[in-house]
Amino acid sequence: MKESLGKRTMSRILIICVALFALAALSVARTPATTTSVNIVNNSSRAIRNVYLSHVNVDDWGDNQLGENSTIAPGQSVNLANVACDQGQVKVIGEDQDGCFVSTVTTCGNSATWTLTDDTARDCGN
Numbered sequence: 001m002k003e004s005l006g007k008r009t010m011s012r013i014l015i016i017c018v019a020l021f022a023l024a025a026l027s028v029a030r031t032p033a034t035t036t037s038v039n040i041v042n043n044s045s046r047a048i049r050n051v052y053l054s055h056v057n058v059d060d061w062g063d064n065q066l067g068e069n070s071t072i073a074p075g076q077s078v079n080l081a082n083v084a085c086d087q088g089q090v091k092v093i094g095e096d097q098d099g100c101f102v103s104t105v106t107t108c109g110n111s112a113t114w115t116l117t118d119d120t121a122r123d124c125g126n
Contacts, residue, residue, distance in 0.1 A: 034085040036108045038092055041077040041115040048072040048116065050095040051080070055087060056105055071097075085109070100124040 042048055049071045052061040065080055072078050072094075083090060085108030092114060093103040100122040106112040 034108045035082045036085055036090065036106060037079060037081045037111040038083060038106050039077055039079045039111070039113045040072060040092070040094065041113060042072040042074055044096070044116045044118045044120065045074050046096040046098065046118075047074065048094045048096055051078070052093045052095075053080075053083060054091040054093060056089050056091050061093060083108075096122065098122075098124065 040048070040051065049066070051065040051072075052063075053065060054061045066072070066078065070078075080092075087108070089105050089107055091103055091105050093101055094116065095101050101124075102116060102120050102122055104114045106114070
């Protein structure tokens with residue numbers, strides 16, 4: 001009798017755990033992805049030849065957002081629309097014609113403008 005009661009209790013606990021797990025998975029699946037847009041304005045004297053997106057504290061850059069043959073010439077701008085965010089912020093990285101990198105962090109859910117000038121700090125690997 002005691003063994004049967006113990007098995008029923010364990011079965012109930014298992015059913016409750018499975019139900020809680022399913023409920024948690026359902027709530028995560030219903031969470032809409034946050035998107036943002038970033039307008040990149042190039043007011044520098046250098047062309048921006050690549051733009052990448054990454055999580056803020058990780059170097060997990062995605063594909064070039066400008067496409068294979070596009071650049072942002074001096075005096076031009078490009079709008080990256082519907083940038084998917086799975087965190088509260090996204091890092092935007094630009095590579096200029098010299099192979100140097102510039103970056104900014106944008107809050108997701110808001111549209112942002114990132115203006116590059118000749119005074120924007122660059123990382124040239126030095």
